[in-house]
Amino acid sequence: MSTSAIIAIVLLIAAVGFTLGYRKSQRLAAGSAQKAHSRAVYHGMFVVSWALIPSLILLAGWLIASPALIAADIHADMPEAIENGTNPRLAYQMVEGIGAGLRALPADEQDAAAAASAADLRAMFQRRGIMVASASEDYMVELAVKRNRLEDYSRIAMSAVVILLAVAGAAYGLSQIAVRLRARNQVERVVGGILVLASSIAILTTVGIIFSMLFETIDFFGRVSPTSFFFGTVWDPGFAAAGADPTVGQFGLIPLLAGTLYIAFVAMLVAVPIGLFAAIYMSEYASRGVRSTVKPLLELLAGIPTIVYGFFALVTVGPFLRDMSAQLNGLITGNYQNFIQAQSVITAGIVMGVMLIPFVSSLSDDIITAVPRSLRDGSFGLGATRSETVKRVILPAALPGIVSALLLTASRAIGETMIVVLAAGVAARLTLNPFEAMTTVTVKIVNQLTGDLEFNSPQTLVAFALGITLFAITLCLNIIALVIVRKYREAYE
Template sequence: MSISFLLLIVAIIGVAGYLIGSWRANALAGGKLSSLHSRPGYYGSYVAVWSMLPAVVVLLVWIVASPIYISSTVRAGFPEEVKATSQAEQNLGYNMISAIARGLRVLAPEEREAIFKDGSTARTVLAGKGVPLAADPAPYMLTSADSLNRMSQASSTFLAIVVVLTALAGAVFSYRVIAPKFRARNRVEGVMLVGLIAASSIAILTTVGIVASMLTEAVHFFNRVPAWEFFFGTVWDPRFAAAGSTDSSGQFGLIPLLAGTLYIGFVAMLVAVPVGLFAAIYMSEYASRHVRSVAKPLLEVLAGIPTIVYGFFALVTVGPFLRDLSAQLSGLVTGDYSNFIQAQSVLTAGFVMGIMLIPYVSSLSDDIITAVPRALRDGSLGLGATRSETIKRVILPAALPGIVGALLMTASRAVGETMIVVLAAGVAARIQINPFEPMTTVTVKIVSQLTGDLEFTSPQTLVAFALGITLFVITLCLNIYALYIVRKYREQYE
């Protein structure tokens, strides 16, 4: 039985429980609802909650625990010579067993018998069913795949029985406790409060999980490579090791990547801040209502464009344009039409990233400027100041803390950008100050270190987690400082 169908059955039991619970509450009231502690709907909701919530919890626990148990049981049945191999080889074998199991489910009985009689035909038969295998399966793989299917089917059957029985038991229990003085509303609202607390905790728990996972692997990296070599190294040359190797040869200097990240982000902010801030001033102070209603949504459309599209734009349009423009300028000045701006460069990536950040700056700044009290504007204009003087001497100083916070949050967005840098700035990790040459960032190297079939056992792959935790700390500090500025000066002009 599929999970979706099982959830549908639980939902039907819950709806039936709601109707039966409400009916029983009305019957106990005898037409006098004032004799009930809660409205009939709360009694029905109480029955529905007890019908669905325990069943869903059992379903979730089973979904998590069952694959773990089945996998450990199947692996325990491996031959001793297979158990003696590395964990990576056992994982590859289990993946092939899973693929064979999927193929066995769609085979006719005679095809299954042919495979088990002659294992050499398994690869051909399964490939004909759309399950290609990299090699001929070993005999133990066929037996394990059959065992995997049988356990999975048994688990699915038992899951359906247990979940349905749990839902019915919850409905019967909650139905029996219904009484006129039963505090159904308090119980239902208590469950809803727990649900709201759980929902609000998801973001916190997710952040804690992300940090814990990165920090754990980063510690493994620093056990192999000294921290001072990583944080103060000036050469990035990881030298990928072979699969299964723990070779720590190579240089893992963070400085070139950090320099590229800050340099490209700085160029992007040089583009985004003036354009975005001036656009916000125009829309909040000068534009008519009609113009604002059209311009603001059109400007914010830029925020909805995928970053890979900006990368294509930089690679196909902006980069070649800057390269050809530099060649023309060089020809006019020196007569040599060699370009001094490369198609992939800090300037290209920073310019396109700045375009992407414009709606963040303008939207946040517009909201902050609009929130400045109207009395400050009227007082300045009433004293004889012009509109431009009011903006420069009254509105912008009043909105400055919020604008600075918005710019810092935008900077943290720029630091974490990946796709634009990959296509517009290249992957060269080096330290230089020429904006017309390529550089790379921390995020690009995180992607490159984790691309391909790699094991998380060598410094060449574990370094990605050290880079990730470093980038997380940088963006976290920017966001904390932005919130500090906003909160410190928020009440100064209220």
């Protein structure tokens, strides 16, 4: 039985439990001289909570634990993979692929396929158009059959136990219904717990991201010196595909970090003036009709996929800057050779800056609009003009929030990938010339994690070190923004 079907059955049991609990509460209240502590709907939700929460917790735990236990059992039966030098993780992936292929075969062919050799099975899969690793061996077929059998047993047991627990929970909830049952209090505690869990998702996600990168990063620094990584000026990690030479290359972070910050700086030079001036115009000068039209149009830029900006940079902005530089060079020197490359820091910075304009303008507009009207009226009452009010009253009052918005926008610029790939190239170099190509940390993370990978070489593990470094940079920017807002925030009555 599929997980969705199990959830549907549990929800059906909960719905039946709610109806029975609601009716039982009404009967008890009608036949008792005492006043019921809680309304009938709370008694119904009390039964629902007992039917849903234990069964869904068990279902979630089973779905998490069962694959891990099955994988551990299969890994224990892989002596041949260890003896012939095959990576156990890669061998298990092949076992998973064979198991999925067996399930994709018609029912009348699965028994014969399970008893076939690896070579015969590959031929059978090819006739059916099913992809399977060419390096699969006979013992992997046996393990795939065992894995599928264990998954089937686990699925049957999970379905039975979860459904029985839902029925038992609903029955227990019904048995507890009484006139003076404090069902409302218990239901509200359950709802409060759900809200706390929902609000904890962001924290749990952050912790999960950190730990998913931390252990691989520790493994990388066990192979490569942190000094050579953080202070190295040459990036030449080598090819990261499966079977590649695992010899340690050169993993200098400085060229990637310099390119990341340089391109983000150029993008902020474009986005900040335009976005901030747009926010000032919309909040202080534009009429209500103009604001209601211009602001949504400006914010449409935020909805455009970054790959589209990358195409725009590659096809339009980059060639335009290259041809313009050639014409300008020809007018000055007579040599029509371009000095701006189509893929360059300035190309990526301009296009990324255009993408960031709605972030700056929208955040700044909200902050400026939040400045109390009394400050504006007081400034006008003292004889100040509109521009003087903006410069001397509104912007100083909104400055902490604006600085925070700019730092958040800078975090967004640092994490951009697709625009940089298409507009700035993949060359890891150190240069101050904005007309040449550079690359960023995010681009190299993608490069190192692309292809047929083995997560046991520095060439692949370096992506996790780059990721956690980028995470630390953006986290510091966010903390700085939060500190600025809290320290310099103006409190108005």
